[in-house]
Amino acid sequence: MKQTVKKMFATADEAEGAFYDAFERANLSAMMAVWAESDDVVCVHPQGPRLVGFEAVRESWMQIFAGGATLRVRASEQRRFDGSSVAVRAVIERVSPAGEDAPVSLVCATNVYELTTNGWRMVSHHASPMVEPQRAQAEEPPPPGYTLH
Amino acid sequence: MKQTVKKMFATADEAEGAFYDAFERANLSAMMAVWAESDDVVCVHPQGPRLVGFEAVRESWMQIFAGGATLRVRASEQRRFDGSSVAVRAVIERVSPAGEDAPVSLVCATNVYELTTNGWRMVSHHASPMVEPQRAQAEEPPPPGYTLH
Numbered sequence: 001m002k003q004t005v006k007k008m009f010a011t012a013d014e015a016e017g018a019f020y021d022a023f024e025r026a027n028l029s030a031m032m033a034v035w036a037e038s039d040d041v042v043c044v045h046p047q048g049p050r051l052v053g054f055e056a057v058r059e060s061w062m063q064i065f066a067g068g069a070t071l072r073v074r075a076s077e078q079r080r081f082d083g084s085s086v087a088v089r090a091v092i093e094r095v096s097p098a099g100e101d102a103p104v105s106l107v108c109a110t111n112v113y114e115l116t117t118n119g120w121r122m123v124s125h126h127a128s129p130m131v132e133p134q135r136a137q138a139e140e141p142p143p144p145g146y147t148l149h
Numbered sequence: 150m151k152q153t154v155k156k157m158f159a160t161a162d163e164a165e166g167a168f169y170d171a172f173e174r175a176n177l178s179a180m181m182a183v184w185a186e187s188d189d190v191v192c193v194h195p196q197g198p199r200l201v202g203f204e205a206v207r208e209s210w211m212q213i214f215a216g217g218a219t220l221r222v223r224a225s226e227q228r229r230f231d232g233s234s235v236a237v238r239a240v241i242e243r244v245s246p247a248g249e250d251a252p253v254s255l256v257c258a259t260n261v262y263e264l265t266t267n268g269w270r271m272v273s274h275h276a277s278p279m280v281e282p283q284r285a286q287a288e289e290p291p292p293p294g295y296t297l298h
Binding site: 040041042044045046047048049050052064071077079081082083084085086087088090092095107108110112114123124126127128130131132133146 | 189190191193194195196197198199201213220226228230231232233234235236237239241244256257259261263272273275276277279280281282295
């Protein structure tokens with residue numbers, strides 16, 4: 001007897017691994033298997049709008065993957081905040097075109113996972129272009145601030 | 150007998166309220182009373198570098214508050230992810246100079262709190278300028294994407 005088994009993630013780390021794997025493979029169904037099927041999930045892509053709800057998030061990844069270019073995405077310098085049902089990974093993403101010796105873009109990301117009845121799922125992904133400390137210091141005024149723009 | 154009593158936050162919401170209150174009052178000691186005293190706390194101000202550790206985060210708020218301008222900061226459109234020891238608030242911050250009829254800047258923020266032995270404390274604040282959906286759609290190419298810059 002054939003059954004459709006939903007992929008479950010036993011830990012937040014498994015879900016995080018599946019997220020970056022799906023991202024690199026530009027695989028929409030694998031990506032959306034990581035996200036909680038909820039109207040309250042939140043996704044902010046670098047310099048993109050704030051998207052709320054599974055369908056809006058799905059649409060955004062579909063558009064990103066439709067570009068055709070597969071990316072190499074490596075998460076590093078992870079800080080972990082682990083609870084029994086909510087877990088957060090704050091990382092620096094090193095993003096570059098796959099297979100090319102191209103310069104790496106750095107992105108700050110805060111990933112939030114929740115333990116659902118279907119295992120650990122992503123409920124929030126907040127990504128923004130990373131500013132290098134040196135560059136920030138070279139600017140006037142020097143401190144990083146809540147600029148009004 | 151006089152004792153120095155550390156302010157405790159009984160819930161993540163109390164800590165979140167104290168964070169925005171300290172922010173508006175530009176009160177450094179009140180702000181840092183919200184943060185966990187840890188080398189692993191993470192803070193990304195809008196268009197700023199990624200700061201890690203209590204001292205780096207303290208320094209950044211000191212610089213922001215040293216500017217002298219007090220801001221009105223209202224968090225809205227909150228999405229909550231609540232665990233027993235880790236909680237997340239994803240909000241839109243409406244930031245404007247206090248007391249002025251100035252235009253409001255919109256900032257996306259993801260705030261992470263952890264239950265410590267000293268109550269709920271902030272362990273991560275990730276803020277980035279918000280892009281309006283209309284504006285994103287008017288751009289070419291239209292989808293929000295992982296742009297390499």
